[in-house]
Amino acid sequence: MPSYTPPLRDMQFVLHELLGAVDQLKAIPRYADVDAETMDAVLEEAGKFAAGVITPINLSGDAEGCTLDKTHHTVTAPKGFKEAYQQYVEGGWPALSCDPQYGGQGQPMVMNTCVFEMLNSANQAWTMYTGLAHGAYAALHAHGSDMQKKLYLPKLVSGEWTGTMCLTEPHCGTDLGLLRTKAEPQPDGTYKITGSKIFISAGEHDFAPNIVHLVLARLPDAPKGSKGISLFVVPKFKLKADGSPGERNPIVCTGIEHKMGIHGNATCQLSLDGAEGTLVGEPNKGLMAMFVMMNGARLGVGNQSLGLTEVAYQNALAYAKDRLQMRSLSGPKAKDKPADPIIVHPDVRKMLLTAKAYAEGGRALATWCALLLDQAEHHPDQKTRQDADDMVALLTPIVKAFLTDNGFTATNTCMQVYGGHGYIHETGAEQFVRDARINMIYEGTNTVQALDLLGRKVLLNQGATLKKLGAQIEALIRAEGVNESMAEFINPLAGLADKFTKFTTEIGFKGMTNPDEVGAAATDFLRVAGHLVFGYLFARMASVALKQIAAGNADPFYAAKLQTARFYFARLFPETATLMITARAGVANLLDTEAALA
Ligand SMILES: Cc1cc2nc3c(=O)[nH]c(=O)nc-3n(C[C@H](O)[C@H](O)[C@H](O)COP(=O)(O)OP(=O)(O)OC[C@H]3O[C@@H](n4cnc5c(N)ncnc54)[C@H](O)[C@@H]3O)c2cc1C
Numbered sequence: 253m254p255s256y257t258p259p260l261r262d263m264q265f266v267l268h269e270l271l272g273a274v275d276q277l278k279a280i281p282r283y284a285d286v287d288a289e290t291m292d293a294v295l296e297e298a299g300k301f302a303a304g305v306i307t308p309i310n311l312s313g314d315a316e317g318c319t320l321d322k323t324h325h326t327v328t329a330p331k332g333f334k335e336a337y338q339q340y341v342e343g344g345w346p347a348l349s350c351d352p353q354y355g356g357q358g359q360p361m362v363m364n365t366c367v368f369e370m371l372n373s374a375n376q377a378w379t380m381y382t383g384l385a386h387g388a389y390a391a392l393h394a395h396g397s398d399m400q401k402k403l404y405l406p407k408l409v410s411g412e413w414t415g416t417m418c419l420t421e422p423h424c425g426t427d428l429g430l431l432r433t434k435a436e437p438q439p440d441g442t443y444k445i446t447g448s449k450i451f452i453s454a455g456e457h458d459f460a461p462n463i464v465h466l467v468l469a470r471l472p473d474a475p476k477g478s479k480g481i482s483l484f485v486v487p488k489f490k491l492k493a494d495g496s497p498g499e500r501n502p503i504v505c506t507g508i509e510h511k512m513g514i515h516g517n518a519t520c521q522l523s524l525d526g527a528e529g530t531l532v533g534e535p536n537k538g539l540m541a542m543f544v545m546m547n548g549a550r551l552g553v554g555n556q557s558l559g560l561t562e563v564a565y566q567n568a569l570a571y572a573k574d575r576l577q578m579r580s581l582s583g584p585k586a587k588d589k590p591a592d593p594i595i596v597h598p599d600v601r602k603m604l605l606t607a608k609a610y611a612e613g614g615r616a617l618a619t620w621c622a623l624l625l626d627q628a629e630h631h632p633d634q635k636t637r638q639d640a641d642d643m644v645a646l647l648t649p650i651v652k653a654f655l656t657d658n659g660f661t662a663t664n665t666c667m668q669v670y671g672g673h674g675y676i677h678e679t680g681a682e683q684f685v686r687d688a689r690i691n692m693i694y695e696g697t698n699t700v701q702a703l704d705l706l707g708r709k710v711l712l713n714q715g716a717t718l719k720k721l722g723a724q725i726e727a728l729i730r731a732e733g734v735n736e737s738m739a740e741f742i743n744p745l746a747g748l749a750d751k752f753t754k755f756t757t758e759i760g761f762k763g764m765t766n767p768d769e770v771g772a773a774a775t776d777f778l779r780v781a782g783h784l785v786f787g788y789l790f791a792r793m794a795s796v797a798l799k800q801i802a803a804g805n806a807d808p809f810y811a812a813k814l815q816t817a818r819f820y821f822a823r824l825f826p827e828t829a830t831l832m833i834t835a836r837a838g839v840a841n842l843l844d845t846e847a848a849l850a
Pocket residue numbers: 417418419420423424425426427450451452453454511519690693694695696697698699700771
């Protein structure tokens with residue numbers, strides 16, 4: 253069975269030494285009392301919970317999966333999931349970063365993000381039940397009426413009830429404008445909602461006495477397409493006058509999917525047969541309201557892959573130190589043993605370091621993004637809020653797609669480290685690969701993220717936010733460019749930063765004459781942008797490490813950080829050269845292919 257050690261030291265490095273999170277948070281009145289010791293203590297406790305309670309039910313949950321009772325439309329999660337959820341609720345974890353007005357603890361999102369990374373490492377399938385509840389909380393907090401907030405938020409904050417997001421229908425996934433679920437207004441101000449939803453994560457389970465479904469549907473007079481979608485809150489059990497669960501609402505699970513990974517999470521087909529719901533926000537503005545949940549979920553999905561990358565790396569590293577096969581090419585290293593541990597072989601190290609670099613770069617990016625979210629929501633200065641919000645918008649598709657593509661690569665290379673044993677269930681290595689695969693698909697496929705980044709976040713705002721990111725990178729290059737020991741990090745970063753504007757402008761111009769050019773370049777563009785951000789963060793991390801070493805700090809953590817940064821710039825970052833060639837290859841070789849794809 254795989255094991256998990258929470259990466260607390262690296263989290264502290266990112267929070268305190270790289271980002272100076274405490275000082276940044278203290279500038280926000282709501283977080284004036286935040287201090288490093290408390291943050292570290294909370295993360296340590298969360299780490300204990302993740303490693304001690306959630307990790308042990310990961311492999312067994314994968315093997316057992318969820319069970320549907322078709323007669324009663326009930327779903328039972330794997331053994332131990334319900335009890336672990338109870339402990340999670342009793343520990344107050346669902347409330348960590350929620351609004352104190354509704355029973356929350358009012359801690360920053362950046363802490364919640366670190367906690368969720370650990371839960372995802374421990375057990376992605378289990379963690380999804382809690383992540384969706386938090387997403388429903390965020391959407392209702394932003395767009396719910398006072399009554400909806402009063403009825404639902406305290407229950408979601410305490411974790412007593414969980415939540416879902418019900419978007420997908422059999423004929424519509426990416427293109428939500430096609431959705432057909434109908435909402436009929438009733439004289440009492442409620443709506444009767446009828447339709448079929450599929451692939452609804454955590455759509456039914458045995459953890460909680462109620463489930464708060466957020467459902468997209470169409471009003472009778474709604475305009476066609478995505479401009480005619482409204483958002484409704486539809487509880488599994490209708491609420492009595494005192495807010496407690498009452499009569500069963502006709503929103504029932506008619507099937508659960510048998511799928512490649514995340515077996516412990518119930519992926520449900522939900523049938524709504526006149527289910528009672530109330531409108532959230534304005535009519536026909538449901539997609540915008542749902543975007544609160546979707547954007548949070550996109551960052552959350554990036555975090556899922558970060559968690560899997562870390563845990564896959566940890567286990568592959570331990571295996572590589574233990575497994576004896578062949579001798580090092582340059583002569584035996586473990587002379588007292590019949591063979592050397594496989595970690596002596598350069599290619600095994602390459603696989604391990606790929607995962608380590610993707611985990612550490614991913615952690616720096618996800619944590620930075622969460623800190624920006626705290627600023628965007630609560631900073632007293634309007635311009636700081638706006639700048640942070642713009643940056644989160646730019647980084648969100650990168651976190652979602654770059655981290656999940658990297659996560660699949662990383663879990664896959666970690667499985668390879670195990671050789672044939674990685675293909676066997678009990679090592680857990682193959683489960684990480686299977687679990688990681690969905691992250692590239694749901695919450696808007698990675699193609700959709702790439703189109704969002706290049707089309708909407710870069711070209712549509714004439715590169716304004718990209719320029720702000722560019723200015724931060726330029727500032728680092730100017731400050732560190734004079735430092736010889738930083739040259740191996742700054743030179744490649746400066747090289748890419750220099751080319752990136754021209755590269756973006758060129759694709760933008762091509763896109764103006766033929767929009768398909770944007771579609772043809774977007775995926776490669778996103779990967780280049782991902783490396784630009786990782787390069788920036790790795791250079792900053794290397795700078796912190798070099799300063800500590802120069803000051804005589806002998807903590808091997810800093811030497812390790814430098815070696816990982818060196819590996820990253822030498823072996824992973826250079827793929828940007830190829831990606832810029834393929835992104836420029838144009839659309840003709842894709843669309844003038846009628847014969848090839850006949
Ligand atoms: C395990 C699991 C859990 C899920 N959980 C939820 C959930 O909780 N709630 C929910 O509502 N949904 C959920 N989903 C649904 C998920 O979000 C969708 O599967 C996903 O958005 C893709 O939609 P689709 O499957 O219909 O694929 P399609 O939209 O049919 O896309 C098929 C392919 O075409 C590509 N494509 C589509 N349009 C374009 C375009 N314009 N340009 C380029 N390529 C394009 C896509 O990228 C994809 O590769 C879940 C799915 C799974 C498998």
